[in-house]
Amino acid sequence: MSAHSKSHVKPADWQWPDVKAALEKAGSSLAQIARDSGVDITAITGVKNRHLPTSQKRIADVIGMSPRDIWPSRYQNADRARKTRTRSMTCTRKGSQAA
Numbered sequence: 020m021s022a023h024s025k026s027h028v029k030p031a032d033w034q035w036p037d038v039k040a041a042l043e044k045a046g047s048s049l050a051q052i053a054r055d056s057g058v059d060i061t062a063i064t065g066v067k068n069r070h071l072p073t074s075q076k077r078i079a080d081v082i083g084m085s086p087r088d089i090w091p092s093r094y095q096n097a098d099r100a101r102k103t104r105t106r107s108m109t110c111t112r113k114g115s116q117a118a
Contacts, residue, residue: 030091035067038089041082052077066090 033041042048053060056077066074070093075086087094 029095032090032092038078038082042078045081045083047081049078052081 039049042052049063050060053063056063058074062071063074063077065071066078070090072086075090075093079086079089082089
């Protein structure tokens with residue numbers, strides 16, 4: 020694999036059993052997070068197949084990581100959009116003001 024192609028390798032999301040194992044290692048579970056958060060278990064387990072930022076953060080906090088580290092594919096577009104917004108803001112003409 021060339022150095023150029025390595026830069027395009029996308030980090031993989033954690034497998035669901037790995038998320039559950041990390042929670043268990045931290046002394047918790049999906050059910051415990053739901054109880055502690057006062058939400059239905061489906062609000063937490065829905066993270067398995069959907070981008071649910073609040074639930075992802077709750078799980079990641081228990082594991083001691085960032086949601087971006089556990090589910091990188093769910094944040095790549097947001098990171099690209101943020102870079103584009105930042106770039107476009109720095110490219111405004113002198114004297115013009117952003118709304």
